[in-house]
Amino acid sequence: MDDLAALASRILGAILGAFLALVFLIPKSRRELIARGTFSVIVGFLAGPPIRVYYLHWDSDPQYRMAAASGVAMLSWFVMEAAVRILRVWMPREKETE
Amino acid sequence: MISDFDVALLIGVAIVVLASWRTNRRALLWIAAAALDFIVSTAYWRSGLPYGAAAGAFCDGMVVLAANHFGRARWELGVRPFFQASVAVNISFVATQLMGIRLDQDILSIVLEAINWAFLLFLFWVSGTPDWLANVLGIPDTWRPRRVLLRARVALQQERRSESFWTT
Numbered sequence A: 001m002d003d004l005a006a007l008a009s010r011i012l013g014a015i016l017g018a019f020l021a022l023v024f025l026i027p028k029s030r031r032e033l034i035a036r037g038t039f040s041v042i043v044g045f046l047a048g049p050p051i052r053v054y055y056l057h058w059d060s061d062p063q064y065r066m067a068a069a070s071g072v073a074m075l076s077w078f079v080m081e082a083a084v085r086i087l088r089v090w091m092p093r094e095k096e097t098e
Numbered sequence B: 001m002i003s004d005f006d007v008a009l010l011i012g013v014a015i016v017v018l019a020s021w022r023t024n025r026r027a028l029l030w031i032a033a034a035a036l037d038f039i040v041s042t043a044y045w046r047s048g049l050p051y052g053a054a055a056g057a058f059c060d061g062m063v064v065l066a067a068n069h070f071g072r073a074r075w076e077l078g079v080r081p082f083f084q085a086s087v088a089v090n091i092s093f094v095a096t097q098l099m100g101i102r103l104d105q106d107i108l109s110i111v112l113e114a115i116n117w118a119f120l121l122f123l124f125w126v127s128g129t130p131d132w133l134a135n136v137l138g139i140p141d142t143w144r145p146r147r148v149l150l151r152a153r154v155a156l157q158q159e160r161r162s163e164s165f166w167t168t
Helices: A002-024 A030-056 A062-090 B004-023 B026-046 B052-070 B080-098 B105-126 B129-137 B144-156
Strands: none
Touching: A002 A030, A002 A062, A002 B052, A002 B080, A030 A062, A062 B080, B004 B026, B004 B105, B026 B052, B026 B105, B052 B080, B080 B105, B105 B129, B105 B144, B129 B144
């Protein structure tokens, strides 16, 4: 039962983090939303627990699990946005076909 | 139940509604959205349930997405930064709570109240009433601050350039 609560809090936290990031960095298309949302939720779900334990030193209460997953998901969205912007500067645009 | 601050805010809302009634009817839509957001988040907060700031952030976030989706003119997209600021303040408060930092709840209330007033001031400016008042008072439109504000307001009345992400 505890495992289920931990899993649910991680998933919910990751989704809420992606939602909060969406509020600040609004994508241009639905496709972009799906790509970034999926990436953020996965990163929040997977990287939330190790960051909570090793860096934040928080307890394993569901609220802390959720907050860690949420923070990581939000941060990953911002990092992805920054990476995309840097890549757009460095990579040449595709030539438009006539 | 209703504090003095709430009464002052209601008076401010009434003034903006009157100012926007004839010139900018769509402002009423965003005032209604903000009012719904305020009522839901305040009701949650006063009910004593945990993490009221998180619920407030969620409500504000929904208004940002609504403005992004339903906004037609550029000024309607200008509604977003006020609610984004509100989300930022609320999640910062939640973060301090989780980190064990004791922050007075009054600080949060004051900052959120300031954002609400800034939002009302923005809608009041968009309604064009300050221009009308300036004309009544005989302030010439060649006066630089007035000219800058007037041009900015005219630019904000135009249609938005990009579609909502949900439709593209």
